[in-house]
Structure formats: structure tokens, C-alpha cells
Amino acid sequence: xxQVKQNSPSLxxxxxxxxxxxxxxxxxxxxxxxxxxxxxxxxPTFLISISSIKDKNEDGRFTVFLNKSAKHLSLHIVPSQPGxxxxxxxxxxxxxxxxxxxxxxxxxxxxxx
Amino acid sequence: xxxxxxxxxxxxxEMGQEVTxxxxxxxxxxxxxxxxxxxxRGLELLIYFNNNVPIDDSGMPEDRFSAxxxxxxxxxxxxQPSEPRxxxxxxxxxxxxxxWQGPQHFGDGTRLSIL
Numbered sequence: 001x002x003q004v005k006q007n008s009p010s011l012x013x014x015x016x017x018x019x020x021x022x023x024x025x026x027x028x029x030x031x032x033x034x035x036x037x038x039x040x041x042x043x044p045t046f047l048i049s050i051s052s053i054k055d056k057n058e059d060g061r062f063t064v065f066l067n068k069s070a071k072h073l074s075l076h077i078v079p080s081q082p083g084x085x086x087x088x089x090x091x092x093x094x095x096x097x098x099x100x101x102x103x104x105x106x107x108x109x110x111x112x113x
Numbered sequence: 114x115x116x117x118x119x120x121x122x123x124x125x126x127e128m129g130q131e132v133t134x135x136x137x138x139x140x141x142x143x144x145x146x147x148x149x150x151x152x153x154r155g156l157e158l159l160i161y162f163n164n165n166v167p168i169d170d171s172g173m174p175e176d177r178f179s180a181x182x183x184x185x186x187x188x189x190x191x192x193q194p195s196e197p198r199x200x201x202x203x204x205x206x207x208x209x210x211x212x213w214q215g216p217q218h219f220g221d222g223t224r225l226s227i228l
Contacts, residue, residue: 002154002155006155034216036219041221042221042222043117043204043206043219043220043221043222044156044204044219045218046216046217046218049216089155089156091156093211100158100161100168100169101146101158101217102158103148103155103156103158104155105152105153105154105155106155106156
């Protein structure tokens with residue numbers, strides 16, 4: 001009954017290349033999506049978000065793409081750096097005005113120098 | 114700026130004991146969330162408060178878990194009696210309003226081990 005799914009538990013990428021992290025959701029009522037990054041022994045930190053009225057949002061090296069018809073979003077990191085090595089969580093907000101988030105299980109990204 | 118502060122960072126106790134986790138949200142934030150992180154389910158929402166009032170506690174596993182928010186600057190998550198399957202990392206987060214208005218900010222978590 002996981003409403004937000006990250007099917008790849010881990011990903012390894014060479015430094016300088018593109019990292020693509022994927023996320024799928026099942027609830028068509030979700031209208032706001034976020035990505036969080038988590039280092040060991042720390043809490044998740046907010047990275048980037050996108051609302052359902054957009055299909056792309058960019059912030060520096062990070063771009064999030066949203067495909068509403070496929071209920072799929074992805075996070076692109078270009079170029080990848082060793083400091084990007086962390087666990088990335090995708091999250092979705094239930095509906096406009098909702099406070100709570102639904103999180104995926106995370107993808108561990110390793111950027112190889 | 115002070116972020117979300119959780120205590121203790123680590124807790125090791127024997128099953129059957131009462132465990133109390135504490136959280137101080139960011140000043141001015143009106144929503145507070147308790148999560149549990151497990152390998153199988155990732156970050157699982159246990160309960161959240163809005164303006165100190167519990168809004169949704171459907172994620173609380175069972176009656177052994179309870180949470181309070183007596184004022185805007187403090188919340189507790191209590192497990193009584195604790196069981197080994199409660200071992201996990203528990204996170205507290207706070208936010209200013211809805212997800213659209215601002216992201217949740219997380220504390221560094223409490224790693225709980227029940228022996």
C-alpha cells in the first residue's frame with residue numbers, strides 16, 4: 001500500500017556524469033512533489049520541489065521532471081559530484097492544503113570519483 | 114538559525130521499558146510531524162500536529178505509542194511498553210503551514226534500540 005515508490009534501492013554513477021533517480025506514485029490526487037537528500041546520521045534535508053501545474057523545475061545542477069499521465073517523476077543531477085552521495089527520498093503531498101507528506105523508501109546514490 | 118532539535122540522539126533500553134523521545138520544532142512553525150524510518154517502509158508518518166492539535170494519528174502503530182504537544186515549542190513521542198520491533202530511527206519534522214507553503218525541516222533523529 002506504498003503510495004510513493006522508489007524501485008531502485010541504489011545507484012552508482014561516475015563523477016561528472018548524470019544521475020537519474022526515479023519515483024512513481026499511485027494516488028492521482030497528489031499535486032505537489034518534493035525530493036529530500038539524507039546523509040548518514042542526519043535528518044533528511046529538502047532539495048527541490050515541483051507542483052503539478054509544471055512538468056519541470058530546475059535549481060542549479062538539480063532538475064525535477066514530472067509526468068502526470070504516467071504518475072512518474074525523476075530527479076536529474078548534472079554533473080554528479082562525490083558530495084552528492086546520499087540517500088534520496090521522493091515525497092508527495094496529498095492535496096492542496098494538506099500538511100502531511102508520503103515518502104518513498106529512498107535510493108542510495110553513490111558518485112564514484 | 115536553530116533547526117529542529119531532537120533528544121536523545123541514541124537510546125538503548127530493554128524491552129518493556131518506557132521510552133520518551135523529545136522534539137523542539139523550529140520557532141514559528143505551526144506543523145509538527147513524527148516519522149519512523151525503516152528499511153522496508155522508508156519514512157513512515159506516525160502522527161502530525163497543526164497548531165499543537167493532533168490532526169492525523171492513523172500512522173501510530175498501536176496503543177503502546179502516544180504523542181503529545183503541550184505547547185508550540187515541544188513535543189514528545191512515548192512508547193510504553195517498548196518492544197524489540199520498535200527499534201528504528203525516529204525523526205521529528207516541522208513546517209510552516211502546508212507543503213505548498215514550505216518544506217518540512219527534519220531533526221537529526223533518535224536511533225532507538227530495544228533489546
